[in-house]
Amino acid sequence: MPNSALTLSPITETNRGQFLSVSVTPDQIKFSGTVAEAYGSAEEGIDFHGIWLGDQPVGFFKIDRLYHTRYPFAGEHGLGLRAFMIDAGQQGQGLATQAVEALKTYIPQHYSDALVVVLTVNMSNPAAIRCYLKGGFEDTGETWPHGEAGPQHIMRMELATEPAKPTxxxxxxxxxxxxxxxxxxxxxxxxxxxxxxxxxxxxxxxxxxxxxxxxxxxxxxxxxxxxxxxxxxxxxx
Incomplete structure (x- = not known):
């Protein structure tokens, strides 16, 4: 699908089932989990978002509106980026970096009060660390020792102050x-x-x-x- 554009959009009841086809490699599940696990979670303040290549679902992520209440390092106006994943069959094409770069203007379109997005990434996941850095996140130099798969780096990205108009x-x-x-x-x-x-x-x-x-x-x-x-x-x- 060489000419298709990569876009992000909130997941709706209508297209929710389509994203169950998005899956990562077995060794990546410990870092991101699965879409089915995300849907089955009872956590409050979680919104699901999809990554499209043309009209094909290729990725998934969660925005945590209550991230600052769960993690003391987030800050009052910080949203959490969680369970970010690109389908295993679509990896290696730079789609993850494109999607991360798009967050800077995409998130303010849907969360007008947000000033920053924060995430934690496992120290033993160098590919993800490189992707987030290349996509615009900064390593704060702080760590979170209580990650489910081990210690994590804390990263953050300042959001665009004025949402970009959709093309x-x-x-x-x-x-x-x-x-x-x-x-x-x-x-x-x-x-x-x-x-x-x-x-x-x-x-x-x-x-x-x-x-x-x-x-x-x-x-x-x-x-x-x-x-x-x-x-x-x-x-x-």
Whole structure:
């Protein structure tokens, strides 16, 4: 899925079951747990969030609104990042770092009072430590000795003061998902052209000017498929 964008979103009752397919390697479970375990927990103040690659669930994490009441180092305005995981089949592509980087602007969109996000990471999990550092977290130099899998580093990241506005693709993500499910390949180009013409001449005033960029992106779905087909065909010659 090389052209798909990575996005974050709250998990809803509608898509909750989709994230049960997200799993890590057996040696990583002791650090992150499983999605099923997260769903089964009775902890208060926990919100579930998903990581998508296009319309495919590829990751999961929890935001703990009561983190400061459970851990003295969090601070009153600190949220907790917990159970962060990327599906084992999607690891090694830089998706974890992209998702961590996105938290800086994503979290303020949903938690306007939060100033910082805090996490603990096991000292024997160097890959996760590198990921968090690369994604924008800072090592506080403090440790938490009571981790379930051993001592942990305490890391924190200051959040963006002004939430970034969602991109056009993020704003209309449900529409693009509907197109992928319901409009056959080959017909998306015609739908895109229709939207563009409607936006230019105003005879389909559903979304006004926004129909033009939407139409371009819908048409591009078929253009990308055609290019891949031509590339595969040429490679076989």
């Amino acid at each position: 056009l693709r993020e704003r209309f993500k449900p529409f693009f998902a509907w197109v992928r499910r319901n409009v056959p390949r080959g017909m998306r180009l015609f739908l895109g052209i229709l939207l563009i013409i409607g936006g230019i001449f105003g005879f389909l005033p559903i979304l006004g000017f926004w129909m033009i960029p939407l139409g371009v992106m819908v048409a591009a779905m078929d253009v990308r498929l055609y290019r891949r087909w031509r590339s595969r065909r040429n490679s076989r010659k």
